Structure formats: structure tokens, C-alpha cells
Amino acid sequence: MKIGFFCYNLSGTGPRTRAKDIINGIAENTDHEVIVLTSEPELVTEEANTIKVSIHNPINLYRSTRRAFSDKDIVQVPINIWQVAFVRLFYSGPLVAGVGPGIQVEWYYRYFGRLLGIDRKIVVREDGGWERFGYETTECTATINREIFYPYETEKSQGVRGNLNIHHDENVILYVGELTESYGVKLATEAAALDNESTWIVIGDGPLRSEIESNPNVRYEGYVNNQELPNYYNAADVTVGPRSSDGTSNVGLESIACGTPFITTATGYIQEFAVEPGVYIYSERTAEALRDVITELLNDEERYSDQVQRGLEFINKNPLTLESAIDIHLEVYNDLTS
Numbered sequence: 001m002k003i004g005f006f007c008y009n010l011s012g013t014g015p016r017t018r019a020k021d022i023i024n025g026i027a028e029n030t031d032h033e034v035i036v037l038t039s040e041p042e043l044v045t046e047e048a049n050t051i052k053v054s055i056h057n058p059i060n061l062y063r064s065t066r067r068a069f070s071d072k073d074i075v076q077v078p079i080n081i082w083q084v085a086f087v088r089l090f091y092s093g094p095l096v097a098g099v100g101p102g103i104q105v106e107w108y109y110r111y112f113g114r115l116l117g118i119d120r121k122i123v124v125r126e127d128g129g130w131e132r133f134g135y136e137t138t139e140c141t142a143t144i145n146r147e148i149f150y151p152y153e154t155e156k157s158q159g160v161r162g163n164l165n166i167h168h169d170e171n172v173i174l175y176v177g178e179l180t181e182s183y184g185v186k187l188a189t190e191a192a193a194l195d196n197e198s199t200w201i202v203i204g205d206g207p208l209r210s211e212i213e214s215n216p217n218v219r220y221e222g223y224v225n226n227q228e229l230p231n232y233y234n235a236a237d238v239t240v241g242p243r244s245s246d247g248t249s250n251v252g253l254e255s256i257a258c259g260t261p262f263i264t265t266a267t268g269y270i271q272e273f274a275v276e277p278g279v280y281i282y283s284e285r286t287a288e289a290l291r292d293v294i295t296e297l298l299n300d301e302e303r304y305s306d307q308v309q310r311g312l313e314f315i316n317k318n319p320l321t322l323e324s325a326i327d328i329h330l331e332v333y334n335d336l337t338s
Contacts, residue, residue, distance in 0.1 A: 256311030
């Protein structure tokens, strides 16, 4: 099978990380021919045929897309409805969209996707509302690479702290995600300003980067690639996800897979998925509440230990592996091309 992917950006967290993992996994672990159009070819495995594209060179972008997808059996656009629209200018065959959220969720974007002829939408849960707009969906939960996301032994964890210039007795609170209002990075910095007992580390990139870089209350590490993130999760005592709404949270799953409790302020499916079972801890979405929840957790050793164990048990019981995600995607491709 000839499979095409159009994913302009692959760096970052959440859907982009998931897209990168699935693309590389299919290219490395199957015999299918894979071609990837992206602005970040360095993030794609050598097993795929990768073409670098740029919006700053529109003529090359148009030509490359038209040539690349002219003979493909199926194409997937993991992220952004406008990328779907662009691909549809040149490709009329079976088209898959999303890797979980991926595509904008507002109702008008959902209608737009139907007009563009998306044949299958990959979702993180079947009751996400896409079916009401006429989509045929397939569920594929987050992918966690357990070969790199796992709890380090104490000696290795302390070694990582040393490499990151973190004292072994220091409380470390970690934020990983886009530096935007919606992801809640400003709420994290506000909570950090109220917390004199901990070091707050921020990882990510986005529109608020300059503001975060100059913030004296946090240690800003910039963008960190996925291979290095487990070091930070293992070095941290707690990871926070101060969003207003969320689904499953890749960051949360990566964190608990490394044995680090995750605190979310989000409503939405994340409550049913992980908060109600006690896998994630919930905090009201204020800086004071977030600080208080963190402090209470860190001051209760028994509760902290139980939370770590609960997270690891959840990861071990659920099909969150890259292998399961690849199988699901290949089933979709076979179904649409048979």
C-alpha cells in the first residue's frame, strides 16, 4: 500500500507527537510505502520518503504535494482542517483526518470537513460528537512509548536531576505544552509565583514564549524533543496541565507512565477518562487552588505513593502502545482501500 501523510509541523506535544510516532512507526515496522510532506523532515525516520515543504515557497509546496499524492492509495492529514483543504486540491482518493483531536472541534470546522470529503476521522473516544456531523469514526487512544516513558530507578533519577542542575531535595513542578492562554501556561506561572517551596520548569513553545522566558518565577527550558522528555518527567515530583478543557492528555499519560502524578484543571472527557478513576488529580482552575493541591499532595507521602501506583497500574492495563495504534490505523487504511 502507498500511504501519504501531510503534517506541516511535527514538533510539539499532544496530536503532533502522536502523529510523528504513528508515521514513524508505520514506516519502520511495516512494508508499506510511506511518503511524508512536512516542514520538519528531521523528525521523520529514514524509512520514509520525506519531502520538505514550506509555506514560504508556495510554488514548490503546490508542486510537491501534487506529485507526492498523485499515485497514493490513501492519505492521512493528522492535524488542522486547513491542511485537509489544501490536500484536497490535489488528491481525491480516500482521506483520513486526525490522530485523536487533531482537527479543530468547532461546529463550523466539522461541517467544513464533511464538505471536504473526509472519509474517516480518527478520534480518542467514540462519543466525541463527530458522528452527529456525519463522520465515520475510529477510536485510537493516545500512544505512549513504554520503551522510553517509564519510571527510572532512584540512582538514575538522581543522576538525571544532577544533569539538569536540580538538587535531590528540591520539589520540582513541571509544565509541558504549548505556550498559549488555552493551554494554561500563564496560570502555571501565576501558581509558581505563589509557591516559594518548589522549582517550576516550563517546557514548550508558542506565542507566549518571550513572556515565559523573562518570567522570574519559572525555569524555561524551551522546546524539548520527545526522546528527552522522560528525563524531565522523572526529575519532576508533579506535572501540571492547567487547561480549561481536555480529552485524555498525552502529557498526563506520559507523566504517570514515568511515575509522576499529574494534576489537571480541565473539564471535559478528561474527567471521565482519568479524574473520576483517580488516575489524575483535579484542581480548580485558579493559581491558589493549583498551588494548594500540589502542596497537599507533596506533604502526604502515603497519598503520593498511592497516586504513583494508581497511574502505573492504569498505564499497564490500557492499550496505549504504539503497536496498538499502528494496527488500528492499518485496519482503517485497509478498510478504505478494499
